Amino acid sequence: MVDLETATHRAGDVTLVECRLESDVPRRVRVVNRLAGPVWPPRRRGVPAAGWDGNGVRVTVEGRAGVGYATPAPPADPPATITAVEEPEGAGDRTDDANAFDAAVEVTATRAGVVRDLSDPRPPRDAIPGTHPGEASSRQSAKVELADGRVRQSDPAGEERQPDRPGREASRDHGGRGAAASAPNGAVTPADEWLSAVERRIELLECVGAATTLPDATTAVDAVGGLEAVESLAGTVAADADRLARIARRAESLAGRASTVEPDLETLRQLA
Amino acid sequence: MIVAVVGGKGGVGKSTVALNLGAELDAVVVDADLGMADLPERTGPDLHDVLAGRADPVEAVDETGHVRLLPCGRTLAGARASDPTRLADALDAVAGEYGRAVVDCPAGLGSDAGAALLAADACVVVTTGSEVALADALRSRELARALEAGLSRVVVNRAEEVGRAAETFGAPAVAVPESNAVARATASGVPVRVSAPEATATERFAELAAGVQRSLSSA
Numbered sequence: 001m002v003d004l005e006t007a008t009h010r011a012g013d014v015t016l017v018e019c020r021l022e023s024d025v026p027r028r029v030r031v032v033n034r035l036a037g038p039v040w041p042p043r044r045r046g047v048p049a050a051g052w053d054g055n056g057v058r059v060t061v062e063g064r065a066g067v068g069y070a071t072p073a074p075p076a077d078p079p080a081t082i083t084a085v086e087e088p089e090g091a092g093d094r095t096d097d098a099n100a101f102d103a104a105v106e107v108t109a110t111r112a113g114v115v116r117d118l119s120d121p122r123p124p125r126d127a128i129p130g131t132h133p134g135e136a137s138s139r140q141s142a143k144v145e146l147a148d149g150r151v152r153q154s155d156p157a158g159e160e161r162q163p164d165r166p167g168r169e170a171s172r173d174h175g176g177r178g179a180a181a182s183a184p185n186g187a188v189t190p191a192d193e194w195l196s197a198v199e200r201r202i203e204l205l206e207c208v209g210a211a212t213t214l215p216d217a218t219t220a221v222d223a224v225g226g227l228e229a230v231e232s233l234a235g236t237v238a239a240d241a242d243r244l245a246r247i248a249r250r251a252e253s254l255a256g257r258a259s260t261v262e263p264d265l266e267t268l269r270q271l272a
Numbered sequence: 273m274i275v276a277v278v279g280g281k282g283g284v285g286k287s288t289v290a291l292n293l294g295a296e297l298d299a300v301v302v303d304a305d306l307g308m309a310d311l312p313e314r315t316g317p318d319l320h321d322v323l324a325g326r327a328d329p330v331e332a333v334d335e336t337g338h339v340r341l342l343p344c345g346r347t348l349a350g351a352r353a354s355d356p357t358r359l360a361d362a363l364d365a366v367a368g369e370y371g372r373a374v375v376d377c378p379a380g381l382g383s384d385a386g387a388a389l390l391a392a393d394a395c396v397v398v399t400t401g402s403e404v405a406l407a408d409a410l411r412s413r414e415l416a417r418a419l420e421a422g423l424s425r426v427v428v429n430r431a432e433e434v435g436r437a438a439e440t441f442g443a444p445a446v447a448v449p450e451s452n453a454v455a456r457a458t459a460s461g462v463p464v465r466v467s468a469p470e471a472t473a474t475e476r477f478a479e480l481a482a483g484v485q486r487s488l489s490s491a
Contacts, residue, residue: 107386109419111360111387117386118386119381128348
């Protein structure tokens with residue numbers, strides 16, 4: 001029998017989850033996140049520590065052991081549970097069940113489920129240089145950046161392919177996304193990423209809100225990952241709304257100051 | 273029709289299989305390995321641009337090579353800015369316009385491989401005969417099962433015979449022998465049918481494509 005005690009702490013927009021495990025005999029256990037958000041595992045040298053995957057951790061417990069992780073999801077009870085227990089390797093012949101333990105893939109077959117339950121393939125932000133010299137490669141020169149932030153291809157024959165062919169209205173809606181807060185050099189900033197994340201959350205919730213029939217509502221709720229996930233998402237979007245309003249006020253104030261600040265450069269040059 | 277080519281372990285030949293299967297099926301090959309793309313680069317917008325919402329997926333399909341290709345960017349910043357939740361819509365758009373898409377999935381069981389499998393009608397699992405590759409390929413099959421992408425065929429790459437792959441995976445298997453013809457074609461980024469139409473590997477890829485088509489038409 002393996003006991004699991006959990007505790008959560010909210011720090012800013014992040015929930016920190018503590019798991020204390022206790023077992024009289026050596027046991028290998030899988031602890032899985034139950035909160036409606038991705039697991040941000042402890043990292044060693046920029047990569048998830050051993051035993052962690054997109055949804056939890058496998059750890060061997062002999063006596064007491066502790067694991068912890070962060071997630072953007074709000075706290076709930078329980079934040080994590082044990083989904084599998086086995087004897088550690090070497091403690092006896094591995095059974096078919098033990099092999100199943102390794103092979104089991106826990107994922108909900110929805111778009112939100114895939115992102116929530118599987119590991120994030122993107123490199124960590126720390127791995128990205130502040131400027132992106134790689135972006136200035138020769139192939140970049142074949143792209144034409146449009147005023148709205150989109151990219152299209154220069155045709156070798158000299159005639160540019162038109163990005164807005166008839167019948168592509170849906171994709172046109174994406175035009176300009178992410179460009180609003182881009183750095184002047186076109187690099188993607190953390191502000192871009194945060195705004196994109198907020199936009200995705202709002203879109204998901206809008207899909208739920210737009211459903212007018214039971215089948216549509218069921219599909220929309222499933223796409224988010226269930227009713228609990230929708231409730232959690234609604235809470236996060238409400239918090240987003242507050243933060244966006246604060247940022248809008250600050251942005252307006254900064255824009256006003258930016259447009260009126262006029263240092264007397266001529267005098268400064270004479271003094272220098 | 274969307275076919276995902278998965279394999280779990282890196283270096284087993286997923287990209288080679290995807291390129292050649294795409295050529296045989298006259299499909300668009302989508303390089304969905306966001307972090308370590310290895311299908312040929314092309315000029316113009318790529319999947320990073322598509323998944324960042326900056327390019328139309330159909331516009332990003334390059335038709336200039338032997339195989340129509342939606343290439344993937346190479347930069348870490350591009351990979352970081354990509355949103356895997358957009359992959360399914362991008363694949364649907366490409367398959368809607370061109371009829372068929374073959375997705376070269378990344379190694380591992382990340383959400384990018386998951387998003388491709390979720391959108392796919394079927395998958396092809398690629399492995400070599402090594403124990404490590406087989407174990408990882410089985411995990412890919414489990415992920416495909418969980419995401420309801422039916423296993424159409426198993427490819428045992430760099431092998432003369434399929435061995436026990438069909439029994440192990442529960443699906444018909446095709447062996448693609450190691451050959452200079454495949455190595456040369458892969459290095460040049462062209463399907464082996466173009467550079468060596470008489471090679472055994474060309475026959476096997478044709479057999480694979482026919483099998484995939486049969487399994488999808490009977491599904």
